[in-house]
Amino acid sequence: MTMREKVAWISVVASLATFGWYFWSVWADYSVRMFDGDALFWRFVWCTVLAIAIMLPASLLAAWLGKQQFDPPADELEVRIEAFSNRIGLVLLEFALVGIVLLSKTITDIARADFQVDPVGATAIMLVNLVLFATAFAAVVREITIIIQYRRYA
């Protein structure tokens, strides 16, 4: 397995674990109709730090165990795989962002109905988290596409 494929696996697992937990917690807050923007912000920061703290040592360990370079220069097949995967991720992100913009009216209505204390704040929190979710989802799909491509050529 190439180092780039290992990094993709590590990235997918770490992202699903940390950001999966973060977005589950956002959903849990939404379910009880109680958002705390400050708490969510710091939760997100900690999840990001945790994801990096998992990915970096895991990648270094994988390189060490496999006696491989940590960040080797990509060859032409790897460049092609990454370009294709980036394209898939970008298209997905574009569609998701347009979808969020189209959903914004519905989100505002939900905030007005369910978060009457602070509908503006709730709207902002929901929109920001939807954008974060779209970004994380596109990134995970990109990494999964990298893995699929490597498996296809293996």
Place this chain on the structure above:
Amino acid sequence: MPPPPPISNTIRRLRFDHGEMTQQQLADAIGMTRQTVAAIEQNKYSPSLEAAFRIAEVFGVEIGAVFQWKADHKPQA
């Protein structure tokens, strides 16, 4: 999955003829990963012209001795 490229190659035989050169040794010689060499050898990936020349150079043969175009191949519409 896209169909394999209409190109065959003799890399496996050339490696055998060069003292059972491993895929890793060939990969190191042309600056690629072993996985990319394996994909080229199994005809799952068509290398760039530069990589094809590099492979031929390693074996000391003409590029036509490494890669062969399948003349009967009809391009898909």
